[in-house]
Amino acid sequence: MTHRLGSWTPPDDADTALALRGVHARYPGASADVLDCVSLTIGLGRRTAVLGANGSGKTTLLRVLSGAHRPAAGTVISGGRPLDHGRRGLTAHRQRVQLVTQDPDDQLFSADVRADVGYGPTNLGLPPEEVVARVDEALDVLSLCDLADRPVHRLSFGQRKRVAVAGALAMRSDVLLLDEPTAGLDPVGVAEMLDAVAALERHGTTVVLSTHDVDLAWRWADEVVVVVDGVVSQGSVRDALGDADLLARARLEQPWPLALLGSLGMEPAQYGWPRTHTDVAAVLARDGVTPVAGEAGRT
Template identity: 50%
Template sequence: MSESVLVALRGVSFAYDEGPPVFTGLDFEVREGRALALLGRNGSGKTTLMRLLSGGLRPGSGELSVSGRVVRHDRKGLTALRTTVQLVVQDPDDQLFAASVGQDVSFGPLNLGLSDTEVRARVAEALAALDITALADRPTHLLSYGQRKRTAIAGAVAMRPRVLILDEPTAGLDPDGQERLLATLDGLRANGTTVVMATHDVDLALRWADDAALLTPSGVHTGPVAGTLSRRDLLTAAGLRLPWGVAAGLFLRAHGVGADTDVGPRTPEELAALAAAPEYRDRRPG
């Protein structure tokens, strides 16, 4: 898949009213087809960065571009941006407002001035992608937390964005809910959507992402996920711990196992499979 730059911030500086700078001279890219995890301590600027990328905040200086074209922060420019980039906030109750699931998901497409036929097609497509077709007529106030999360994401997916930005999408979900959501995101990616996820979960980032962006006091450090999340200096600066998979990989390589891998097992299931492999069983004493 192509890895061209879809969305970019160039030389961006931003500060809230009467506050210190959050970013100064920031350069940041979202590349097509790469799952990107944003990580950092509370107050590091993750939410600000996501809102700058989605047009919710306007840079004090510098520019936002989509596919190389500078975005104008006027009504026409932002409307065009939101057909390419969609942000789903952490709390679905901040995003849901319509009486039913179907009505909520249809809001964005309706505001694009699409025909009723096109709106219905987009709503059906988004509900199916999030596996909530059966909830189309369900009042939003009767949904479970996980169902509200999925409905909020479906509303963004109905806009058919090229980039979907999610703020802590797995927060508050039980393990089964997390697995179902990750499977959904895999399906969206397979259909061409580039996904950016803000998370505090380094193990999730290591398992799910292609690239990681660590927000530290010295700036944003971006690179392939395995290498980036193996940098103890960057993790410490970002207020994060070493991922479980990286630590397990270090232990295994110290014992001559898995030396040809970049990081080691990314999930307990991968570790269990490695332990059951003949080449590892042969190393056991006795």
């Protein structure tokens, strides 16, 4: 099932990058659906975060959107049309929709960075000069030019993740699905990954990312999909992550700005739903509030 949160409504078809309609998904031998009659819409140019506990179905959701997992029932809408899961239909779909998995080593096949980024375009049968142009462009966008000739096995985990994203970009995809792109990264690695995502967006790519990090989703996303035992709720970041009951069912905590303001008896909506440290500091300074030792006291 799918719940729309607050006043959120799906975008018009012309503004839709990707959608599911009444999708059920399960795995062989399973007695229950992983996704239960899910309908959702990914808007063009809209930042969409997918959240849920381990085993909730969020990775399966991304795999269905990418065409890697065929639903038992329902329809994937790609490019305004139902996805044909035959060979030709999936080939066309995977040129416009790319999935980058949580473990980059699942997607890195070549000896060095340049060869790996060019793997997909080469398999499309593109002329060598076109492959080179796409690889150079992707390396530049992801700030990987200095690593172009480095063996993949000599890269850090965060660098390998960025190389996997570069490979997807080289396919000139319209939609990029990122499964836990910041998992396992230190703060510097997280910042580098988010810079890479911003570069992709400037390049015209619609980005969907799954994450356990509610704070990341709060400061980054326009819209949020919360998956709870195969049931999806979709809405604006404010409606989704401001819904304490929904977060509790999903075994997720409130974003820290909402938790902090709530602990001070302050209603986030009255302060414009602050999303960053700078926003929260400005609110507290304006309202004369001084947090002390994990608590907060009004001066």
